[in-house]
Amino acid sequence: MNDLPNRARSISSLRDFLELLEDSGQAITWSDPVMPEPGVRNIAVAASRDANGAPAIVFDNITGYPGKRLAVGVHGSWDNIALLLGRPKGTTIRELFFEIAGRWGDQEAQISFVPEAQAPVHECRLEQDINLYDVLPVYRINEYDGGFYIGKASVASRDPLDPDNFGKQNVGIYRLQIQGPDSFTLMTIPSHDMGRQIMAAEREGVPLKIAVMLGNHPGLAVFAATPIGYEESEYSYASAMMGAPIRLTKSGNGIDILADSEIVIEAELQLGERELEGPFGEFPGSYSGVRKAPIFKVTAVSHRRDPIFENIYIGRGWTEHDTLIGLHTSAPIYAQLRQSFPEVTAVNALYQHGLTGIISVKNRMAGFAKTVALRALSTPHGVMYLKNLIMVDADVDPFDLNQVMWALSTRTRADDIIVLPNMPAVPIDPSAVIPGKGHRLIIDATSYLPPDPVGEAHLVTPPTGDEIDALSKRIREMQLGALS
Amino acid sequence: MTTTVCGRCKSSGAVTDHQGRQDGAVVWTILRCPTCNFSWRDSEPARAIDPAARSVDFAVDADDLQRYPKILQQ
Numbered sequence: 001m002n003d004l005p006n007r008a009r010s011i012s013s014l015r016d017f018l019e020l021l022e023d024s025g026q027a028i029t030w031s032d033p034v035m036p037e038p039g040v041r042n043i044a045v046a047a048s049r050d051a052n053g054a055p056a057i058v059f060d061n062i063t064g065y066p067g068k069r070l071a072v073g074v075h076g077s078w079d080n081i082a083l084l085l086g087r088p089k090g091t092t093i094r095e096l097f098f099e100i101a102g103r104w105g106d107q108e109a110q111i112s113f114v115p116e117a118q119a120p121v122h123e124c125r126l127e128q129d130i131n132l133y134d135v136l137p138v139y140r141i142n143e144y145d146g147g148f149y150i151g152k153a154s155v156a157s158r159d160p161l162d163p164d165n166f167g168k169q170n171v172g173i174y175r176l177q178i179q180g181p182d183s184f185t186l187m188t189i190p191s192h193d194m195g196r197q198i199m200a201a202e203r204e205g206v207p208l209k210i211a212v213m214l215g216n217h218p219g220l221a222v223f224a225a226t227p228i229g230y231e232e233s234e235y236s237y238a239s240a241m242m243g244a245p246i247r248l249t250k251s252g253n254g255i256d257i258l259a260d261s262e263i264v265i266e267a268e269l270q271l272g273e274r275e276l277e278g279p280f281g282e283f284p285g286s287y288s289g290v291r292k293a294p295i296f297k298v299t300a301v302s303h304r305r306d307p308i309f310e311n312i313y314i315g316r317g318w319t320e321h322d323t324l325i326g327l328h329t330s331a332p333i334y335a336q337l338r339q340s341f342p343e344v345t346a347v348n349a350l351y352q353h354g355l356t357g358i359i360s361v362k363n364r365m366a367g368f369a370k371t372v373a374l375r376a377l378s379t380p381h382g383v384m385y386l387k388n389l390i391m392v393d394a395d396v397d398p399f400d401l402n403q404v405m406w407a408l409s410t411r412t413r414a415d416d417i418i419v420l421p422n423m424p425a426v427p428i429d430p431s432a433v434i435p436g437k438g439h440r441l442i443i444d445a446t447s448y449l450p451p452d453p454v455g456e457a458h459l460v461t462p463p464t465g466d467e468i469d470a471l472s473k474r475i476r477e478m479q480l481g482a483l484s
Numbered sequence: 485m486t487t488t489v490c491g492r493c494k495s496s497g498a499v500t501d502h503q504g505r506q507d508g509a510v511v512w513t514i515l516r517c518p519t520c521n522f523s524w525r526d527s528e529p530a531r532a533i534d535p536a537a538r539s540v541d542f543a544v545d546a547d548d549l550q551r552y553p554k555i556l557q558q
Contacts, residue, residue, distance in 0.1 A: 036512075037528045064504020064511045064527075133502030133514055140525070143532045144542040146492075147523035148514075178523065180516055181501055190556060199556050274554050276521040279542065290544060292554040 008086030044313035109236035142281030215262025285316030490517035
């Protein structure tokens with residue numbers, strides 16, 4: 001398929017993307033009967049073992065949910081991400097990283113508005129006797145989760161103190177636990193946009209209405225999880241990064257939502273109320289604790305005819321969560337670092353949402369990489385997440401862990417590290433000293449430069465570059481061809 | 485309200501939120517504990533929902549709900 005870039009730009013919905021994935025051998029339909037627990041989880045976990053090539057799986061025969069469809073693993077492999085970006089299967093992670101990094105700030109957003117009556121998401125509407133369990137084929141994602149979770153919801157909201165400001169609308173992915181037929185809790189932290197908005201609404205006593213979008217344009221699912229500035233619109237950002245138009249409409253409670261999503265749940269914050277939430281098997285691969293979280297009351301549900309409920313398996317990696325957000329965690333850090341330090345050549349923050357990051361840099365002088373590392377800690381994502389940083393030279397590909405290990409083995413002195421004690425930490429990091437506070441580690445695995453008295457060793461220089469990359473691919477293709 | 489015991493905090497009084505049907509017959513029921521908010525499906529494996537089989541690491545103490553922290557405090 002040589003029209004992949006055009007086809008990727010023409011995607012406007014989850015359905016479009018599933019069709020593209022299916023045409024490319026990257027989506028399958030699971031029509032054998034399957035129990036919600038543990039069947040769905042088992043199949044999702046088995047699929048996510050193949051980080052490079054796992055297909056999306058659409059279930060259409062879940063016991064007790066006749067006629068309902070569930071999709072998992074839509075962003076569950078690098079091949080699926082490649083197709084979303086208009087690149088062929090087999091594109092390397094490094095190539096995908098530069099594909100995204102190259103789009104940064106490059107394009108104009110193309111936003112169009114569709115009247116509500118013409119928006120597919122409003123084809124069916126429920127305003128009374130709402131039972132989320134009637135609409136969503138939910139299942140327990142990990143066996144000790146506290147309930148049934150919606151794990152891949154893009155939640156849209158307006159700033160409760162500036163509701164007319166388009167840019168201050170927030171779209172973010174938050175975990176939602178269903179709490180009875182028409183309520184759910186939402187987990188967030190004060191530093192996230194939603195956390196700020198909930199606290200502002202409760203402080204001022206003003207309503208906070210939200211729209212929970214499920215089964216979305218696959219670009220939004222990626223970019224709603226990307227840390228961008230508070231006043232930047234995630235819709236504009238997603239459109240610009242996709243180089244494609246995004247169609248919006250209004251939810252019944254007045255929020256801009258994607259016109260082509262499968263399902264939207266409209267809800268209102270119950271000011272000051274908290275309900276027990278959790279545990280939930282989170283991205284570090286461990287369960288969060290039980291906490292009292294804000295609760296929302298559902299006021300209406302809109303959905304397309306025969307909607308597809310899209311969910312995610314998340315837990316101990318590798319999982320869809322890692323491919324969903326990995327590159328889009330890395331690219332903003334890269335772009336932000338290069339504003340100060342153009343010597344930065346790549347950023348790999350794929351691991352556990354960037355709890356470990358590997359940054360390659362052209363070292364200006366001895367110790368320079370540490371300066372870059374400290375700047376990384378002050379990027380929006382770095383403030384909370386970049387716990388372990390490994391700094392490597394520009395001749396090391398941070399996406400090739402064999403090369404990173406070589407740098408650690410040959411260019412690291414045991415005392416050439418920095419430990420920054422008692423720094424902010426994501427509360428669900430299980431290694432934190434106390435939740436929300438922990439230590440940071442910077443390992444300088446770059447080579448020695450003046451004024452360091454130890455010079456660089458005389459390196460072997462094996463052939464590298466496009467020719468070698470092409471040969472690697474050819475060898476792989478010949479190997480696959482030998483099997484068929 | 486039922487006399488069903490919550491697998492997590494061992495309180496009784498679970499409420500029924502939904503029943504799944506297949507060819508007209510009920511194949512499972514989703515229940516919710518009003519004390520600790522645990523929700524479960526009665527068709528799940530015992531190690532997730534049966535208080536006798538479930539790991540105590542994930543129990544909730546119904547007599548000490550104050551211990552669980554409240555997020556987003558002003």
